[in-house]
Amino acid sequence: MGRYSGRSSRLVLMCLVSLxxxxxxxxxxxxxxxxSLASDAFAVLSHLxxxxxxxxxxxxxxxKWHKASTYGFSRADVLGAFxxxxxxxxxxxxxxxxxIKRFINPQKTEKALLVLIIGISGxxxxxxxxxxxxECCYCRTPPGxxxxxxxxxxxxxxxxxxxxxxxxxxxxxxxxxxxxxxMGDALGSVVVVVTATIFYVRPxxxxxxxxxxxxxxxxxxxxxxxxxxSAFPLIKETSTILLQMVPKGVNMQLLTDRLARVPGVSxxxxxxxxELASGKNIATLHIKCQTPSDYQxxxxxxxxxxxxxxxxxxxIQPEYVDHKTSRLLCSSPCISKACDSQLCCSQRExxxxxxxxxxxxxESCLSAEHKDNGSRKxxxxxxxxxxxxxxxxxxxxxxxxxxxxxxxxF
Amino acid sequence: xxxxxxxxxxxxxxxLTFLFFVVEVAVSRVTSSLAMLSDSFHMLSxxxxxxxxxxxxxxAQRTRATKKNTFGWVRAEVxxxxxxxxxxxxxxFTILLEAIERFTEPHEIxxxxxxxxxxxxxxxxxxxxxxxxxxxxxGGHGHAHGHGHSHGGRQQHPRGGPKxxxxxxxxxxxxxxxETSTLVENCSSSNGVSQEKLGDMKDDMSDVQVNxxxxxxxxxxxxxxxxxxxxxxMRGxxxxxFGDALGSVIVVVNALLFYGLWNPCPEDGPCxxxxxxxxxxxxxxxxxxxxxxxxxxxxxxxxxxPCWLLYLDPVLCLIMVCILLYTTYPLLRESALILxxxxxxxxxxxxxxxxxxxxxxxxxxxELHIWQLAGxxxxxxxxxxxxxxxxxxxxxxxxxxxxxxxxxxxxxxxPEFASVGSESGRGKCELPCRTQCALxxxxxxxxxxxxKKTEKSSSVSISCSEVVIEFPKTRRTKSESIPSVKLxxxxxxxxxxxxxx
Numbered sequence: 001m002g003r004y005s006g007r008s009s010r011l012v013l014m015c016l017v018s019l020x021x022x023x024x025x026x027x028x029x030x031x032x033x034x035x036s037l038a039s040d041a042f043a044v045l046s047h048l049x050x051x052x053x054x055x056x057x058x059x060x061x062x063x064k065w066h067k068a069s070t071y072g073f074s075r076a077d078v079l080g081a082f083x084x085x086x087x088x089x090x091x092x093x094x095x096x097x098x099x100i101k102r103f104i105n106p107q108k109t110e111k112a113l114l115v116l117i118i119g120i121s122g123x124x125x126x127x128x129x130x131x132x133x134x135e136c137c138y139c140r141t142p143p144g145x146x147x148x149x150x151x152x153x154x155x156x157x158x159x160x161x162x163x164x165x166x167x168x169x170x171x172x173x174x175x176x177x178x179x180x181x182x183m184g185d186a187l188g189s190v191v192v193v194v195t196a197t198i199f200y201v202r203p204x205x206x207x208x209x210x211x212x213x214x215x216x217x218x219x220x221x222x223x224x225x226x227x228x229x230s231a232f233p234l235i236k237e238t239s240t241i242l243l244q245m246v247p248k249g250v251n252m253q254l255l256t257d258r259l260a261r262v263p264g265v266s267x268x269x270x271x272x273x274x275e276l277a278s279g280k281n282i283a284t285l286h287i288k289c290q291t292p293s294d295y296q297x298x299x300x301x302x303x304x305x306x307x308x309x310x311x312x313x314x315x316i317q318p319e320y321v322d323h324k325t326s327r328l329l330c331s332s333p334c335i336s337k338a339c340d341s342q343l344c345c346s347q348r349e350x351x352x353x354x355x356x357x358x359x360x361x362x363e364s365c366l367s368a369e370h371k372d373n374g375s376r377k378x379x380x381x382x383x384x385x386x387x388x389x390x391x392x393x394x395x396x397x398x399x400x401x402x403x404x405x406x407x408x409x410f
Numbered sequence: 411x412x413x414x415x416x417x418x419x420x421x422x423x424x425x426l427t428f429l430f431f432v433v434e435v436a437v438s439r440v441t442s443s444l445a446m447l448s449d450s451f452h453m454l455s456x457x458x459x460x461x462x463x464x465x466x467x468x469x470a471q472r473t474r475a476t477k478k479n480t481f482g483w484v485r486a487e488v489x490x491x492x493x494x495x496x497x498x499x500x501x502x503f504t505i506l507l508e509a510i511e512r513f514t515e516p517h518e519i520x521x522x523x524x525x526x527x528x529x530x531x532x533x534x535x536x537x538x539x540x541x542x543x544x545x546x547x548x549g550g551h552g553h554a555h556g557h558g559h560s561h562g563g564r565q566q567h568p569r570g571g572p573k574x575x576x577x578x579x580x581x582x583x584x585x586x587x588x589e590t591s592t593l594v595e596n597c598s599s600s601n602g603v604s605q606e607k608l609g610d611m612k613d614d615m616s617d618v619q620v621n622x623x624x625x626x627x628x629x630x631x632x633x634x635x636x637x638x639x640x641x642x643x644m645r646g647x648x649x650x651x652f653g654d655a656l657g658s659v660i661v662v663v664n665a666l667l668f669y670g671l672w673n674p675c676p677e678d679g680p681c682x683x684x685x686x687x688x689x690x691x692x693x694x695x696x697x698x699x700x701x702x703x704x705x706x707x708x709x710x711x712x713x714x715x716p717c718w719l720l721y722l723d724p725v726l727c728l729i730m731v732c733i734l735l736y737t738t739y740p741l742l743r744e745s746a747l748i749l750x751x752x753x754x755x756x757x758x759x760x761x762x763x764x765x766x767x768x769x770x771x772x773x774x775x776x777e778l779h780i781w782q783l784a785g786x787x788x789x790x791x792x793x794x795x796x797x798x799x800x801x802x803x804x805x806x807x808x809x810x811x812x813x814x815x816x817x818x819x820x821x822x823x824x825p826e827f828a829s830v831g832s833e834s835g836r837g838k839c840e841l842p843c844r845t846q847c848a849l850x851x852x853x854x855x856x857x858x859x860x861x862k863k864t865e866k867s868s869s870v871s872i873s874c875s876e877v878v879i880e881f882p883k884t885r886r887t888k889s890e891s892i893p894s895v896k897l898x899x900x901x902x903x904x905x906x907x908x909x910x911x
Contacts, residue, residue: 242485
């Protein structure tokens with residue numbers, strides 16, 4: 001938290017000033033009957049809240065390991081950004097409603113001079129906020145981003161050309177969420193200033209409302225749309241991560257094809273790729289191999305494939321092929337079939353090829369088998385799974401009768 | 411079946427609410443009452459919440475993996491719940507601001523009768539909605555989940571017998587296992603659930619788990635599908651409807667009191683309204699009015715009704731906001747915890763770690779990750795270091811059993827085989843990605859398998875050395891001598907890896 005410790009007092013000061021500005025703006029808004037100033041005050045307060053959320057998010061996401069969360073809280077960033085954008089959307093919705101009401105029931109802005117002054121100072125403060133925030137929190141790049149492109153082992157360098165994967169510069173999503181609010185603030189202030197200027201220059205007095213009264217709500221609606229248009233991409237991006245979707249740079253089809261071509265792999269299934277937080281991709285998969293040495297060979301190559309795809313944390317579970325069981329089904333989802341509903345992906349439906357990474361190769365297994373007979377020693381015993389017995393035992397019987405074949409075997 | 415029910419309920423409520431929204435807008439135009447218009451927009455926000463929940467339900471039915479999402483879309487409901495919770499918080503926020511505005515500028519209610527009528531109609535609709543969504547077993551409280559779940563269960567699945575058949579001689583352990591598995595199913599929510607509460611249900615529930623035979627299997631699975639992630643989603647909707655109901659109650663109460671007690675200013679005749687004007691002007695006007703009027707006319711000056719009535723509305727609104735925030739916070743917290751990939755509450759990672767480590771044949775464990783996908787689907791991954799593959803074969807099943815006991819059914823276990831002579835216990839990952847990828851790994855490598863970590867900032871400097879993987883030479887026919895690199899680990903800013911190869 002090096003960069004923050006010096007700045008946190010400054011940020012706290014910013015929060016306090018925001019609060020003061022909010023109070024002033026909202027009182028003047030009611031006195032002057034200006035919708036845009038009221039919505040600007042709204043925006044300032046929401047900015048405050050979002051900044052707090054954002055700061056918490058960034059603070060939390062530094063935590064790498066915690067007993068409550070094995071992944072640390074690196075997702076806090078993403079969640080904070082998501083929460084911020086949804087909050088901003090909801091606020092924009094209510095501001096929109098207010099603008100509609102103003103259309104139906106137009107009102108004049110009174111005491112235009114006062115509103116103008118407050119509006120200008122609000123704008124100034126927002127720009128200041130933006131500048132401070134940009135300086136302190138936005139442009140930090142984590143050290144050592146770029147890849148150097150060495151291969152792990154010169155002797156085993158792969159044939160294919162090394163694809164240098166440029167790391168995408170992942171701006172902290174959370175900071176983007178906060179900036180969304182800052183921008184909203186600034187726009188709101190602009191609207192306030194414009195409206196107040198018009199009313200100051202051409203005061204209406206006691207005359208009924210003419211076109212001047214409609215400027216306020218129309219500009220507000222424009223502001224709402226601008227902010228929403230920048231909130232939605234952020235929502236989309238964060239929900240991609242939160243929904244455990246495949247990260248954008250990864251092409252599952254291509255990836256599973258390449259994986260299936262790795263020698264030693266008879267089939268793969270349960271391939272999962274997801275993004276923990278910006279840039280950190282995680283994958284797990286189960287592969288079926290003939291022998292343990294196959295596995296070790298294949299494991300290294302599999303990691304390489306993943307590395308090129310940009311996925312750097314991979315967990316590979318080997319399962320050993322038995323000719324009696326179907327190659328495609330996972331040999332060891334859990335210890336029995338009854339747990340199926342709690343698996344992340346159900347095993348019961350027949351696996352479609354190419355979904356969930358179910359892939360099977362028929363030819364390479366034969367070649368792998370004959371690779372070296374020396375490794376097929378007796379200590380690597382592959383007990384035979386008895387499919388008939390497996391089907392008859394349906395209970396998720398966890399007890400210590402290991403003699404029963406009710407569960408998985410390797 | 412179950413999900414159809416959910417969707418049907420959501421759709422029905424959606425139609426009703428939208429209809430009412432239209433009606434309210436029309437009425438507000440007719441009576442030109444702005445308050446009604448704002449109330450109608452609260453209904454609109456309700457509609458949006460229902461839409462969000464519907465979309466989430468639609469998505470979450472697709473549990474199969476797709477190209478875009480290898481886990482299927484089961485998380486959608488948790489997201490829907492979070493969106494609804496945040497939305498509700500934002501709404502509370504705006505209601506708060508409106509209430510503050512009312513404090514400074516109190517309004518009278520015009521035409522209280524119309525307001526009462528519309529308010530009662532809205533209340534009826536909201537109560538209907540509450541019933542609809544409460545029937546799901548939501549109840550608004552965390553610990554009611556289990557009850558709701560088993561309630562639905564009892565309706566659908568006739569039990570063969572009160573107690574499940576337990577394997578003989580292992581009663582204690584089996585019972586414990588059932589408890590944990592039902593705990594997982596029933597309460598992914600609050601930590602307030604004690605085992606006693608579930609005690610009477612757990613037998614039935616474990617019936618589902620233990621004795622699931624092929625005939626009932628599909629039913630059991632569907633019931634299990636209606637699990638806590640769906641409940642989270644429904645809870646979000648329930649809270650919205652609840653907030654709306656409270657709003658309607660406030661509107662009705664306020665209008666009733668107004669109708670009964672308020673003494674409005676008549677159209678003609680001098681009238682003095684002490685509540686609306688400035689304090690400064692108040693005394694001036696009063697004294698002027700009194701001075702101008704004769705003594706005989708003093709009685710005809712009407713003073714508008716008790717002022718505290720005008721402040722009733724904002725006060726009630728404030729109370730409502732507090733209630734709503736108090737009930738929304740648990741939902742927010744729960745869905746946020748799932749989305750943050752935290753370990754589910756009922757699982758203790760340390761004890762799991764120690765259980766795994768005490769198995770013989772297991773030298774070290776690292777990269778142990780447990781997280782909850784949604785509902786009762788808990789996923790775990792671990793790297794297990796074993797001396798050689800045959801040992802691994804022996805312990806593999808036991809490892810899976812241990813995970814299963816904790817309720818983690820989707821696991822991926824990666825065996826790593828240490829070369830002879832490596833230190834045991836210092837489990838560094840044998841197969842990390844390359845050095846320079848360390849920043850992009852999910853967790854900084856260099857975790858000690860025995861360490862209890864709190865905060866660890868692992869920023870890695872890229873050195874020229876590479877971590878290579880050495881395979882046990884006995885297993886390979888090609889003799890490749892791969893130089894192993896030794897790096898040192900310190901907790902400094904520049905952290906490098908130590909590989910015990």
